[in-house]
């Protein structure tokens with residue numbers, strides 16, 4: 402459910418946003434704002450230590466409600482019980498290791514703890530802490546216990562941490578936390594936009610990352626794909642109930658670490674386009690949805706040098722002879738069976754929207770995909786960034802949707818479009834699927 406779509410569900414609906422004491426508390430303001438913009442009545446419950454990181458006036462101004470941390474304010478109305486009972490959803494962002502431990506133990510020594518215990522609303526936690534704390538067996542056990550009680554956990558993401566180190570521990574992005582909260586709510590209210598398990602019947606195969614074509618034992622031809630968008634699609638599909646296989650060409654290190662940690666996604670690592678083609682053919686055999694988000698090298702070296710290519714042998718100029726790789730997407734589209742949708746991606750250095758559409762239409766006709774996701778890329782756009790902007794066209798080149806936002810929100814939108822496309826009557830494709838190249 403998108404933020405805009407949520408407003409009709411939100412009227413009169415109370416969301417409690419708990420904030421606990423970590424550096425990421427400043428980002429909680431974005432979470433509060435996201436729910437307010439979506440039309441919810443938002444009540445912020447920071448812990449005392451959260452207020453060392455973010456100011457109470459800011460939280461009151463953004464939430465448009467009074468903010469208190471104390472159990473002893475509003476005693477007459479038994480505030481924690483009142484808030485807990487009124488809440489339709491409780492989100493704690495960030496959740497520190499300490500709060501995870503307290504929640505696992507059912508401690509209620511502050512307003513947040515008592516509110517959560519007094520509530521039967523779904524709870525979403527967005528942990529943020531240093532990698533060592535996140536990976537400590539105590540934290541792992543607390544998270545497992547909370548999950549087993551039905552508590553939802555988003556993140557943490559992998560990335561740069563406050564101490565300058567890098568690893569899993571960063572709080573998920575506010576937009577993603579709001580989207581996950583809305584999905585939980587939709588699941589509870591059974592709203593039409595809900596995607597509780599709406600992909601349960603699907604077997605989804607997603608390719609992601611960039612292939613690497615070796616030139617010699619130490620060098621390769623590669624590309625700048627991070628694999629982030631493909632991982633987001635795999636993750637979203639798994640959370641919506643699908644059985645998911647991620648065929649992973651080279652992924653950025655943080656994306657690879659996240660992929661390894663995602664629940665319900667089987668990762669099949671590949672290197673070259675040829676390896677990717679073989680893996681896709683294998684895992685797509687019984688798939689109901691195939692998404693080719695990987696950036697596949699169109700060419701590979703005609704000969705791979707057995708030993709490192711040496712300048713003494715090649716001189717001032719080196720000419721590489723490359724040969725064409727098979728077009729995996731076109732092959733999968735040509736081989737698809739009824740009930741299987743094949744989705745491609747096209748990253749284009751188009752000058753404008755019109756050129757992007759023209760290039761996309763030619764490509765979808767050439768490849769025979771059911772849907773093609775188009776985005777503009779350049780030296781600075783599209784690669785390795787958390788956000789993306791896409792246009793989706795169908796097999797005859799009609800625009801069926803557009804989306805801007807986090808790669809995760811684009812993933813959910815794309816999956817919505819896939820489901821909508823399934824529901825449509827079959828139309829002829831713009832062109833016959835081409836034979837496999839190579």
Ligand code: CTP
Pocket residue numbers: 674693694695696697698699726727728729730731744745746747748
């Ligand atoms: N693709 C593929 N096999 C290839 C090349 C691309 O399966 N050998 C897939 C990509 O995974 C993507 C789609 O085709 O889903 C479009 O990729 P893109 O690189 O944009 O298309 P190309 O066919 O390489 O066209 P060009 O580079 O000429 O724009």
